[in-house]
Amino acid sequence: MEYPKSDYKEYPKTLDPDDIWGQVRRTAYGKPIPEDQILLMVAAMRSGLELAAGDVLLDIGCGNGALSHYLFPDCSGYLGVDFSEYLVSVGQRKFHRPGFDFHFSDALEYLRGEPDPKRFNKAMCFAVLSYMNDDTALDVLTTLRKRFANVTRVFLGNLPDRDLAGQFYPADVDYSRDIEDPASQIGRWRNPEQMAALAEEAGWRLSASRMPDHFYQSHYRYNAVLEILE
Numbered sequence: 215m216e217y218p219k220s221d222y223k224e225y226p227k228t229l230d231p232d233d234i235w236g237q238v239r240r241t242a243y244g245k246p247i248p249e250d251q252i253l254l255m256v257a258a259m260r261s262g263l264e265l266a267a268g269d270v271l272l273d274i275g276c277g278n279g280a281l282s283h284y285l286f287p288d289c290s291g292y293l294g295v296d297f298s299e300y301l302v303s304v305g306q307r308k309f310h311r312p313g314f315d316f317h318f319s320d321a322l323e324y325l326r327g328e329p330d331p332k333r334f335n336k337a338m339c340f341a342v343l344s345y346m347n348d349d350t351a352l353d354v355l356t357t358l359r360k361r362f363a364n365v366t367r368v369f370l371g372n373l374p375d376r377d378l379a380g381q382f383y384p385a386d387v388d389y390s391r392d393i394e395d396p397a398s399q400i401g402r403w404r405n406p407e408q409m410a411a412l413a414e415e416a417g418w419r420l421s422a423s424r425m426p427d428h429f430y431q432s433h434y435r436y437n438a439v440l441e442i443l444e
């Protein structure tokens with residue numbers, strides 16, 4: 215059985231323009247996941263980033279902002295970047311306010327070209343890195359480290375843990391190719407050691423953490439915080 219590929223450009227257009235959770239596939243059995251589950255992710259991001267008044271947050275692969283807008287009251291500025299023009303337009307329509315913007319661009323292109331990278335001091339990348347191959351993920355983290363000199367903390371959320379793939383896929387599915395493939399529906403699975411090695415090569419020290427057991431994806435996903443490797 216072939217698992218579907220990821221598609222955040224065309225697929226969201228087939229849904230209701232206000233189905234903000236469906237558009238970023240944050241559903242369980244076709245239904246939006248309950249608010250308490252969303253709040254668990256928001257709490258993990260907020261504490262992982264140590265968000266404080268005055269922080270300016272860069273969100274790489276922001277989707278439509280359905281998740282990240284929960285953090286708006288905790289910071290002073292925000293830019294979400296995504297290569298799905300449609301999701302960016304939904305974010306801009308629903309969540310934009312002065313100083314809190316959404317920008318349509320490929321992540322790496324944006325990171326290489328941002329004219330004022332020093333305005334950001336925190337960054338996040340939630341459920342995105344698995345959709346990049348190792349070279350691109352390394353390039354993203356390296357460019358973030360080198361050009362965004364004031365970013366001291368990065369939150370990598372919802373990473374699929376290769377060591378736990380067997381907890382996710384049904385027993386009769388051969389997932390060996392899917393977990394390598396950044397274009398598969400969950401993307402390329404990496405375990406915390408693989409992520410730490412990538413991060414270190416880019417100039418970051420990684421600390422991995424697990425979500426509470428009652429989080430609906432805790433059996434196969436983890437989070438990580440990056441700090442500057444001295």
Ligand SMILES: C[S@@+](CC[C@H](N)C(=O)[O-])C[C@H]1O[C@@H](n2cnc3c(N)ncnc32)[C@H](O)[C@@H]1O
Pocket residue numbers: 222223238239274275276277278279280281282295296297298301319320321322339340341342345346
């Ligand atoms: C699972 S969604 C997560 C969206 C959002 N971070 C959230 O948690 O709700 C993955 C997002 O990554 C974006 N994405 C994947 N590769 C990207 C790239 N190279 N540049 C920019 N965005 C990318 C997709 O368009 C999609 O919006």
